[in-house]
Amino acid sequence: MKASQFLVSTLKEAPADAEVASHQLMMRAGMIKKLGAGIYTWMPMGLRVLRKIEGIVREEMNRAGAVELLMPVIQPAEYWQETGRYQSMGPELLRIKDRHDRDFIVQPTSEEVVTDIARQELRSYKQLPRNLYHIQTKFRDERRPRFGVMRSREFIMKDAYSFDRDVTSAKASYQVMAKAYRAIFDRFGLRYRAVAADSGAIGGDLSEEFQVIAATGEDAIVYCPNSDYAANMEKAEALAPSKPRGAATLALTKTATPGKSTCADVAQLLNVPLQSTVKSLVLATDETNERGEIVKTQVWLLLLRGDHDMNEIKAGKVPGLDVGFRFATVAEVIDHFGTKPGYLGPINTSRPVKIVADREVAVMSDWICGANEADFHMTGVNWGRDLPEPDVIADLRNVVEGDPSPDGKGTLAIERGIEVGHVFYLGTKYSKPMQATFLDETGKPQLMEMGCYGIGITRLPAAAIEQNHDERGIIWPDAIAPFGVVVCPIGMDRSAEVKAAAQKLHDELEAAGVDVILDDRGERPGAMFADWELVGVPHRVVISDRGLKEGQLEYQHRRDAAATKVAAAEVFGFVKARLQA
Amino acid sequence: MKASQFLVSTLKEAPADAEVASHQLMMRAGMIKKLGAGIYTWMPMGLRVLRKIEGIVREEMNRAGAVELLMPVIQPAEYWQETGRYQSMGPELLRIKDRHDRDFIVQPTSEEVVTDIARQELRSYKQLPRNLYHIQTKFRDERRPRFGVMRSREFIMKDAYSFDRDVTSAKASYQVMAKAYRAIFDRFGLRYRAVAADSGAIGGDLSEEFQVIAATGEDAIVYCPNSDYAANMEKAEALAPSKPRGAATLALTKTATPGKSTCADVAQLLNVPLQSTVKSLVLATDETNERGEIVKTQVWLLLLRGDHDMNEIKAGKVPGLDVGFRFATVAEVIDHFGTKPGYLGPINTSRPVKIVADREVAVMSDWICGANEADFHMTGVNWGRDLPEPDVIADLRNVVEGDPSPDGKGTLAIERGIEVGHVFYLGTKYSKPMQATFLDETGKPQLMEMGCYGIGITRLPAAAIEQNHDERGIIWPDAIAPFGVVVCPIGMDRSAEVKAAAQKLHDELEAAGVDVILDDRGERPGAMFADWELVGVPHRVVISDRGLKEGQLEYQHRRDAAATKVAAAEVFGFVKARLQA
Structure with missing residues (x-):
């Protein structure tokens, strides 16, 4: 190729709305061109990168036995109504009416359409397992599109869907994809980690994110430098401390802490380590009747060490909170604790609340918490002596650097990453509402077990650049260089x-x-x-x-x-x- | 590839809504799957054909010096408002509102977006000529989508756009594409013709359609078996007859033709060849004032030989009719001819009308036409003797088999075809409203001259099948076989x-x-x-x-x-x- 016959179009300055390095460099290098908010043209230089990414993905997907097809960008709403996503998805699902006033959507993914194909085409157990994928334009009407193609509205994704006869086979199909993804990401020539991710309501451990390592990444990746352990922050377990709870040495004392409503302020005022303090978070769960009216509300007090942060995914798995929780209102807080947030604690609540202690808090002694009275904290608090043992002990917090690795092979480190791939076991989430069944050996219909596997094709160049650039510009790995x-x-x-x-x-x-x-x-x-x-x-x-x-x-x-x-x-x-x- | 690892999915019967052979066979062979009206999934077997077509198109476009990019599927309305197409296009332009209630469209083509890129990127004459293309999903909200992917709503098109500094250079760029298209269609291994097409208001001869020959094709292709001459029906010229007008031998006679209102019926009644009759078509042109009100209407009588059909494109080029014509209303006909349609003619009109005679009619003698009185025709009509020479003589008709070829190399034949490609010189149709200018050697801004070049990627397999199939199924040429x-x-x-x-x-x-x-x-x-x-x-x-x-x-x-x-x-x-x- 001669440059004179190509379109080399570089800029000295990036446009003002380009906030991150990859966006700035892609604009300056003439890789992309903005057409509207979150909508970009892939200029010739950028398209060459995309095509190489697509080529690698396609080769490895085919090698892994997946079969490529091409599902439409614009899809009739009726399929999305079958799974309820037409109703449940927010405005990020772009809805269209055609000339006959019929409802359509621009696909953000293709679970519904591929499941429809499967229920028509895969009639017998003999046709399973099967993995179908496409590389296709998608649209997600982000409220605030930004960072160029990192969080654009129109984007290209490779999405694959596996169909299996049972859970065992589905897990095997998942593992085939997990392996193929490693082959794909190895070929890209990027530093990445496959990290365990939360698999939501479906449970099990069959969810991994493929994160490209970059200091500017949106996601925190937890890993063990001595082993293969890696998980995202939602998933990484904070083990129960191995040390036993210390003996009580201080008396329970109500201590004046005027105006000090945060753990950090209290620790500073009392000249104790932040690790001696306990923060109180008040949640609520509502019970509704068949008309959707709230008939009963339970208030929960979650206790975390002052220097720890709550992990909402983990909190959402506590029995009783797993029905779906919300933060309590100020009125509920006053009603149950007799004071406003800032000085709350588990001792002397005005009404009974369920106490959930983080594993770390459960082994603390001589700790400090709010006194349920404005401008006062309790010090020298000890479980058993000053208050009953907690109702529930659970892992409620984000891990921090230095926590023991869940695999017992050292301590955890944290780095940042950009999610560009995800492999996920779906179970019957889509096959059930859409009645995607096959006939087993006995001629009985059975629901297909599904998995889904995505790679953000248009996001990948941005992630590659966040990882590989210097003050002069981009540094492409050979495999995906234009x-x-x-x-x-x-x-x-x-x-x-x-x-x-x-x-x-x-x-x-x-x-x-x-x-x-x-x-x-x-x-x-x-x-x-x-x-x-x-x-x-x-x-x-x-x-x-x-x-x-x-x-x-x-x-x-x-x-x-x-x-x-x-x-x-x-x-x-x-x-x-x-x-x- | 092993069939067990692929998705072979054949059907004994085609669905009832599949009317044409290609649609039936594509459905039966598992190439496509209907998702909604005019919206199809390309199944693995069909996608392999598409990818081969895309590959050939891409190779030859690149070889011809065109540069590939990828413009968005969903485009902000503002670009389409600049050219007026947002307003002028009908409901086939799919309009969308995003979550912020802003207007977007799903692209049916990309003239606006590519012209916007050109006006930003191509600043100097040194950067011209340039040809940019993409292979991208498009949508046209057809009122009645049918024939499967032959006339679908969502489809994939290769659209290329050339930018040149002047007309001479634009014509050269056009020729480069016309040549590349021949290379592309040659490689497909299909029988096709590049036929001259009407270039509309822009004029010139720079418009060619690439038609795949098929008996079931929607378009009539006119060609000369002895030469390279080929044109579509709109464009193919009917030469002026070389023979002089014959002498009058019959007297003008008003003849009773009760209930015989068509030329065919009259010829049969009078036992004369249909070629002795002349049909009368009444058109009207309106003159409007600045408020759009009609201030004056001119009525025209077009005369064609009884066995010939009017060609509206040709009629629209007659001086006076080229402002835009319509068919006259029945009231206007009665007002000007004193009778209802069926017995009209140029003799004894009640009010003056402009007479336009087809070239063939102008050399007729002893002909037959309506008498402007119900149930009567005039026979033995002769120009000069019975009525004045026509106001205008023009080519008004579709050619027929056996007409002399315009290149003088024999007679014309007609076959049918399916349009799958089009090369077209656009001039400044888009660059002018969008002010796409470059600086010439003297630093003066000049409008770019454009051309556009399309290939219907998803339509091509259907055309290939219409041409190549038998009772057992499809017969692919090697180059595009799955x-x-x-x-x-x-x-x-x-x-x-x-x-x-x-x-x-x-x-x-x-x-x-x-x-x-x-x-x-x-x-x-x-x-x-x-x-x-x-x-x-x-x-x-x-x-x-x-x-x-x-x-x-x-x-x-x-x-x-x-x-x-x-x-x-x-x-x-x-x-x-x-x-x-």
């Missing part, structure tokens, strides 16, 4: 030798199947180098008159601090060897 | 030799880059053969125990009446040679 090699001739117009050498190298590399671009635009060296460093082509060869006179060209990897001189005769082999590395 | 070769082992379960031979041939062909499918489903021979004949795989190899004992396999092309025995050792080379043919 071009693997750029040949930069200096003074091509003045020197026939330079022109011929550049063309020869370009042609040789192209004939060898290398994605090479020859910059024949006639730019000056500084501007030319800046463009390709911004675009992030990993391998560069510079050809100059002076170099040729010495029989040498200059090679530089995008990550190299300086160029390496390479004998002109050897440059083809040299570059090929670097590409294969 | 699989090039099917290996059918008979009794694979019983015979280890058959299984091994089938697997070996499959593996050899696959290793050689052939798209081969091994039918390992264990179907009985009849059902297996019927499936692959329905799907239309062009090359089949049957492996049986009996054959192997004789050292022979059976090869049969989908068009062959019978199988050919091939020595087992030679079958790989034999099949490869057939594929290359």
Whole structure:
């Protein structure tokens, strides 16, 4: 490819609304172009990256036995009504009326349509297992689209769906995909982690996110540096402390803490470590009758150590809270504790509440909590002596660096990541409402067990850039670079030798199947180098008159601090060897 | 590929709503699946055809110097308001409101968006010419979607747009595309014609349709068997007759023709050839004031030979009619001719009308037309003697078989076709309202000259099938077949030799880059053969125990009446040679 026949379009400055590095660099490198809020054109340079990503995904999906099809972007609402998602999804589901006033949606995913195909096509146990996937445009009407293609409204996703005859087979299909995803992400050449994720109401451990590691990532990834353990923050378990509860050494004392309503303030005032304090969070669950009216409300007090944060997913799994909880209203708090939030605690509540203690709080002694009276805290609090043992002890908190790893192989570390893939066991969540059944050996209809497997195709370039860039621009891994090699001739117009050498190298590399671009635009060296460093082509060869006179060209990897001189005769082999590395 | 790992899904009967052969066969062969009216899933078998078509289109577009990008499916209305198409397009333009009540459309094409990109990116004459294309999902909310993917609502189109500095350069860019399209259609392996088409208001001859020949095609294609001349019916010129007008031999006579209001009925009654009659068509043009009120109406009488049909495009080019015409109302007809339609003619009109005679009518003598009195015609009519020469003589009619070819190289023939491609010179139709300008050498802004070039990717398989099928199913050309070769082992379960031979041939062909499918489903021979004949795989190899004992396999092309025995050792080379043919 010659640059003059391509569309190289770089910008010195990123637009003002580009907040993150990947968005800024993709705009500056001419990879994407904004058409509207959260809607982007993939410019030629960016599309080359997308196609390589799609190619890798397709190859590995096919290798894993998945079969590609293409489901429509615009789907009749009736399928979405069958599963109830037409009603339950919020405005992020883009709804359309056609000329006959019939309801349609623009697909955000395709569970309904693929399940409809399965219930028609997969009639017998002999046709299972089966995995169907497509790589297709999707739309999610985000309230606040941002970060470029990282959180856009129109996007491309690879979504695969597996259909199995039973749970055992479904788990095997899940594992095939989990393995294929590792192969895919390995090929991308990005640092990533497959992290255990919460599988929601379905239960089990069959949910993993594929996170591209990046300091700017939205998600916290918990991992053990000594083992394979990795989970997202929702999922990572905080083990019960192995040390027993300490003996009580202090007397229960009501202590004045005027104006100090946070654990941090109280700890500072009393000159104790934050770890001695306990924070109180008040939740409520409602019981409703068949008309949906609330007939009974239960108030819950969750206790966490002052330096810990509540994990809502974990709280939502506590028996009794798993029906769906909400934060209590101020009126409910006053009614049950006799005071406003800020000075709450489990001792002397005005009305009975259920006490749920985090595992860590359950082993604390001589702790501090609110006194249920404004401007006062209780100090020297001890379980058993000052209040009954908690109603429930549970893992309620986010893990922190240094917590023991759940696999017992060391302590946990935390880094940040960008979710670009997810494998998930669905069970019969969709097959049940849509009655997707097959006939088993006895001719009896059985519900299919499903799994779903997504990769954010258009999000991936942004994640790759968040991980791989410097002050000069993007640094692509070879596998997904728009071009693997750029040949930069200096003074091509003045020197026939330079022109011929550049063309020869370009042609040789192209004939060898290398994605090479020859910059024949006639730019000056500084501007030319800046463009390709911004675009992030990993391998560069510079050809100059002076170099040729010495029989040498200059090679530089995008990550190299300086160029390496390479004998002109050897440059083809040299570059090929670097590409294969 | 093994059939057991693919999704082979054939039907004995086509659904009732499948009217045409391609729709029936695509449904029966499991190529597509209906999701809603005019909305189809491309099933794995069909998607393989699409991907091959896309691959050929992409290769040839790139070879021709076009650059691929990807414009969004959902586009903000504001761009469409700039060109006025948001207002002027009917309900086939699918309009959407997002969660913030802002207006969007689902793209039916992308002129607006690509012109917006061009006006931002192509600033200088140095960046021109440029051709940008994408292969993307589109939507046209057809009132009555039908014929499967031939006239669906959601479809995939390759649309390319060229940008040039002036008309000369734009014409050169057009020719590059016209040539690339020939290369593309040649590679598809379909019989097609590139036919000249009307270029509408823009004028010039830069509009060609690429029509796949099929007896069931919606379009009539006019061509000269002795030359390259080909045009669609709107465009094909009916030359002025070379013979002079004959002398008058009959007297003008008012003849009773009770109840005979058509030319055919009159010719039969009077026992004269239909070619002696002249039909009268009454049109009207309105002159409006600045408030859009009609201030003046002109009535026109168009005269065509009784056996000829009016061509509205040609009529619309007659000076005076080119402002836009309509058919006259019955009231206007009575007002101007003194009688109702059925007995109209140019003689003795009650009020003056403009007479436009088709070229053929202008040289007629002793002809027959209505007498402007119910149940009477005039016979023996002659120009000059009985009525003045016509106000205008023009080509008003559709050509018919046997008309002289406009290039003077023989006579015209007519066949039917399905339009799957169109190359079109746009001029400044979009660049003008959107102010897409570049700076010329003198630094002056100039409007870009544009062209647009479409290929109906999802329509093409249907067109290919309309052209290539028989009572057993589809017959794909090699280049776009879902699989090039099917290996059918008979009794694979019983015979280890058959299984091994089938697997070996499959593996050899696959290793050689052939798209081969091994039918390992264990179907009985009849059902297996019927499936692959329905799907239309062009090359089949049957492996049986009996054959192997004789050292022979059976090869049969989908068009062959019978199988050919091939020595087992030679079958790989034999099949490869057939594929290359």
